[in-house]
Amino acid sequence: MTRTLKHVVLLLIVVIWVVPFIALVTTSLRSETASKTSGFWTAFTPTELGHRFGTHSRDETEPFVSMSGNIFDRLNAERDSFDVTGEVKSILFKGRVPDPDNEGNTKLIRKLIFAGEPMDVRGGEFVFASNGDFIWTFAEATAAKPKNLDAFINQDPVFGTDAYVEVLFENKNVPNALISSFIVTIPATIIPITIAAFAAYAFAWMRFPGRDWLFVVVVSLMVVPTQLAFLPVLQGFSGIASWATSLNAWMTDCELTQTCKVASKSFASLWVTHTAFGLPLAIYLLRNYIVGLPKELLESARIDGASHLQIFTRLIIPLSVPALASFSIFQFLWVWNDLIVALYIGPADSADLVFPIRLQKQLGTFKDQLHLLNASAVISMIIPVIVFLSMQRYFIRGLLAGSVKGG
Amino acid sequence: MKLTIGKAAGVLAAALFAGPTLADVCETPSTLGDLGNFEGEVITIMGSIEGTDEEMLTNTVSCFEQATGAVVKYSGSRDFAALIVADLRSNNAPNIAIFPQPGLAGDMAKEGHLVPLGQESADWMAENYGAGPSWVALGTYADAEGKEDFYGFAFKMDLKSLVWYSPEQFEDNGYDIPTTMEELIALSDQMVGDGNTPWCIGVESGNATGWTATDWMEDLMLRTTSPENYDRWVSNDLPFNSPEVLKAMEVYGQFSRNDDYVAGGSSSVATTFFGDAPKGLFSSPASCMMHRQASFIPAFFPKKGEELTNGEADFFYFPPYASADLGNPVLGAGTLWTMTKDSPATRAFFEFMKEASAHEAWMQQGTFLTAHKGADLGAYATPTLRKQGEILSNATTFRFDASDLMPGAIGAGAFWSEMTAFANGQDAQTTADNIQAAWDAIK
Numbered sequence: 001m002t003r004t005l006k007h008v009v010l011l012l013i014v015v016i017w018v019v020p021f022i023a024l025v026t027t028s029l030r031s032e033t034a035s036k037t038s039g040f041w042t043a044f045t046p047t048e049l050g051h052r053f054g055t056h057s058r059d060e061t062e063p064f065v066s067m068s069g070n071i072f073d074r075l076n077a078e079r080d081s082f083d084v085t086g087e088v089k090s091i092l093f094k095g096r097v098p099d100p101d102n103e104g105n106t107k108l109i110r111k112l113i114f115a116g117e118p119m120d121v122r123g124g125e126f127v128f129a130s131n132g133d134f135i136w137t138f139a140e141a142t143a144a145k146p147k148n149l150d151a152f153i154n155q156d157p158v159f160g161t162d163a164y165v166e167v168l169f170e171n172k173n174v175p176n177a178l179i180s181s182f183i184v185t186i187p188a189t190i191i192p193i194t195i196a197a198f199a200a201y202a203f204a205w206m207r208f209p210g211r212d213w214l215f216v217v218v219v220s221l222m223v224v225p226t227q228l229a230f231l232p233v234l235q236g237f238s239g240i241a242s243w244a245t246s247l248n249a250w251m252t253d254c255e256l257t258q259t260c261k262v263a264s265k266s267f268a269s270l271w272v273t274h275t276a277f278g279l280p281l282a283i284y285l286l287r288n289y290i291v292g293l294p295k296e297l298l299e300s301a302r303i304d305g306a307s308h309l310q311i312f313t314r315l316i317i318p319l320s321v322p323a324l325a326s327f328s329i330f331q332f333l334w335v336w337n338d339l340i341v342a343l344y345i346g347p348a349d350s351a352d353l354v355f356p357i358r359l360q361k362q363l364g365t366f367k368d369q370l371h372l373l374n375a376s377a378v379i380s381m382i383i384p385v386i387v388f389l390s391m392q393r394y395f396i397r398g399l400l401a402g403s404v405k406g407g
Numbered sequence: 408m409k410l411t412i413g414k415a416a417g418v419l420a421a422a423l424f425a426g427p428t429l430a431d432v433c434e435t436p437s438t439l440g441d442l443g444n445f446e447g448e449v450i451t452i453m454g455s456i457e458g459t460d461e462e463m464l465t466n467t468v469s470c471f472e473q474a475t476g477a478v479v480k481y482s483g484s485r486d487f488a489a490l491i492v493a494d495l496r497s498n499n500a501p502n503i504a505i506f507p508q509p510g511l512a513g514d515m516a517k518e519g520h521l522v523p524l525g526q527e528s529a530d531w532m533a534e535n536y537g538a539g540p541s542w543v544a545l546g547t548y549a550d551a552e553g554k555e556d557f558y559g560f561a562f563k564m565d566l567k568s569l570v571w572y573s574p575e576q577f578e579d580n581g582y583d584i585p586t587t588m589e590e591l592i593a594l595s596d597q598m599v600g601d602g603n604t605p606w607c608i609g610v611e612s613g614n615a616t617g618w619t620a621t622d623w624m625e626d627l628m629l630r631t632t633s634p635e636n637y638d639r640w641v642s643n644d645l646p647f648n649s650p651e652v653l654k655a656m657e658v659y660g661q662f663s664r665n666d667d668y669v670a671g672g673s674s675s676v677a678t679t680f681f682g683d684a685p686k687g688l689f690s691s692p693a694s695c696m697m698h699r700q701a702s703f704i705p706a707f708f709p710k711k712g713e714e715l716t717n718g719e720a721d722f723f724y725f726p727p728y729a730s731a732d733l734g735n736p737v738l739g740a741g742t743l744w745t746m747t748k749d750s751p752a753t754r755a756f757f758e759f760m761k762e763a764s765a766h767e768a769w770m771q772q773g774t775f776l777t778a779h780k781g782a783d784l785g786a787y788a789t790p791t792l793r794k795q796g797e798i799l800s801n802a803t804t805f806r807f808d809a810s811d812l813m814p815g816a817i818g819a820g821a822f823w824s825e826m827t828a829f830a831n832g833q834d835a836q837t838t839a840d841n842i843q844a845a846w847d848a849i850k
Contacts, residue, residue: 037690050691058717092692094579108580108601148575148719150691234497261449264499344493348453348482360485361457 031082196282325394435767446476454505455487559743609679617823629736821845
């Protein structure tokens with residue numbers, strides 16, 4: 001009984017988590033109009049949607065008595081892909097007719113005209129069939145202006161990868177953002193984990209005065225909010241950058257011009273900032289793991305004459321792989337998804353923007369083009385998903401590691 | 408299910424082999440003067456301009472790059488207001504900052520982060536811009552000691568008093584373009600009677616939510632009270648909760664808080680993205696008949712403004728009351744380009760912005776209006792823009808966007824948020840009292 005309940009709850013959680021993802025992927029594979037006018041759940045079955053089509057092109061001004069055409073041809077003439085197919089249900093008729101209640105006045109009527117029923121368009125008789133064929137006849141040859149009509153079409157599902165092609169190849173923004181994100185994320189993961197591993201070993205197994213107090217200080221640094229530090233950190237980088245610029249000028253003999261200028265907002269600034277803010281948690285997690293390793297193992301290594309460095313590289317690192325891996329996942333995901341630090345401290349050149357900033361910019365540009373935004377979002381999600389899936393074996397062991405002593 | 412991979416490959420090939428086609432942006436009716444040679448110099452610009460406008464900006468500054476050899480790097484962000492403050496205070500200033508709001512530029516001038524452009528530039532602008540002295544006033548701020556200087560160079564203007572509509576819808580329904588506010592209200596009522604919805608209104612805009620509503624308020628202030636009262640309102644000599652302001656707010660409420668008037672009902676006003684609101688004109692079937700918004704809005708139409716050239720969309724002037732006798736007031740705004748880090752190349756860039764050719768380069772691309780008298784009107788990309796340029800010059804009263812002129816805490820703060828609260832059902836008196844209280848708090 002409890003087992004069934006557990007499964008139901010689990011299933012529910014999975015559904016809650018997966019539905020938004022399905023929505024994202026589905027929308028990214030739909031056409032712009034479809035994604036704008038109907039929910040993603042309607043994408044898999046024929047759905048009735050309104051489409052506006054023009055009877056003929058504005059260039060055709062020849063008088064005619066009768067004109068025939070096809071609504072789908074007219075609709076699809078304007079689009080490169082996501083061709084509309086299906087069944088025309090009705091056309092919305094709007095126009096003024098003499099008002100029966102009010103002599104001499106007109107009133108606006110709106111009504112749905114179904115396939116086969118005649119309808120008055122610009123004085124001619126307009127009839128359409130559900131396969132989209134229409135015929136427009138006048139009593140005598142007329143140079144009728146084109147007319148845009150609203151057709152309700154029971155539309156077949158259609159999917160395409162156009163949105164992905166557009167965001168990936170239309171310009172270099174998204175590919176550049178992917179590369180920039182890697183440039184930022186990989187060092188910003190490796191640097192803190194390297195430093196933290198050394199520090200964690202020292203806190204766990206080396207004796208020095210004030211060790212516990214220092215550890216308390218490091219742990220309490222976890223509560224410092226990043227946002228609070230932006231101004232002083234930026235001022236610091238600005239100072240370092242101007243010092244580096246003069247050093248550069250002195251060493252390379254370049255004049256004090258833009259060519260030897262060192263930027264204060266750069267990828268390196270991001271590495272340093274992410275390292276600094278990632279270290280407290282990293283040290284805390286790794287120290288708690290390393291302190292739980294069997295004491296006898298380290299003591300016998302010591303007796304055999306191993307130095308601290310040998311113990312660290314030969315014993316601690318191999319034994320701590322699960323903890324190291326699980327922290328890398330944390331740090332990788334955090335840096336990959338970070339927007340605010342990159343916005344304030346990272347490089348501002350269009351080519352160097354990281355993925356979250358690019359997505360945010362697209363929110364401004366494509367706010368009305370959900371399919372493009374969603375395609376970018378899916379691309380940005382794929383990398384963390386790959387990282388997570390390839391390392392999840394360690395992740396679970398790393399999480400359990402702290403709880404089972406003497407393992 | 409039908410995958411269109413074949414077509415996708417075609418698009419891909421086209422994208423890879425299509426060369427840049429915008430080289431001729433710099434070929435303008437006026438010729439560019441000599442600006443000097445700044446080979447290899449880098450000018451950094453920060454602003455809030457993004458999307459299509461960002462492309463046009465980049466194209467326009469490329470003319471400066473071609474002429475001088477300098478490299479211009481523009482970075483645009485919707486969080487400009489927050490980022491520029493951090494950058495200026497932490498000594499990381501770009502060369503040029505483009506302020507969409509004079510309020511914030513004034514604050515930064517007070518903190519000493521802006522470089523004065525000099526009396527010469529101010530004189531040039533007074534001389535060469537239509538309504539020049541008011542543009543100079545817009546860019547003049549006090550520094551820490553209270554000394555006033557000219558800092559903000561207005562470039563790229565918007566016209567706000569416009570109502571957008573679909574000519575085809577008006578034709579189908581037999582509606583005429585109203586020329587007075589009375590006619591506009593009568594037309595709105597007629598539309599309701601016909602079963603149509605007259606207006607699309609949306610004020611959602613991320614952390615700037617509410618600014619669309621302040622534009623409505625300003626336009627209605629100019630139509631219900633004198634321009635002198637408008638100026639006194641901007642400086643708060645006329646309190647926010649005075650009868651004149653309340654009246655304008657009541658009129659705005661008649662439009663925006665009337666469920667029959669607004670597509671989606673009045674409760675949708677606060678949650679509709681301002682760029683999505685005009686799409687109701689073109690949806691199938693149309694969800695509204697009219698949309699009051701500034702000249703930039705066609706960029707948000709479904710076909711990105713192509714509607715104007717193929718006759719699917721047009722605009723008319725947001726008319727004044729026939730009974731009020733206040734002339735033809737026009738509301739507008741402009742972005743202000745300020746120097747935040749001095750360099751010879753940056754100074755040359757400001758000289759570039761005085762060239763008619765620089766204005767024409769952007770006019771040719773669209774969504775750009777200018778008050779530069781020397782710029783060739785023929786350079787406007789479309790007859791629509793030209794028509795807007797003419798409204799700009801036919802105005803009997805021209806006033807700047809009030810929320811841009813008010814202190815940042817009001818014009819980019821309380822005014823926005825309280826108008827959003829007004830859209831959500833807060834009454835006019837409370838709304839006005841709250842804004843006035845916020846203003847009293849910063850005095």
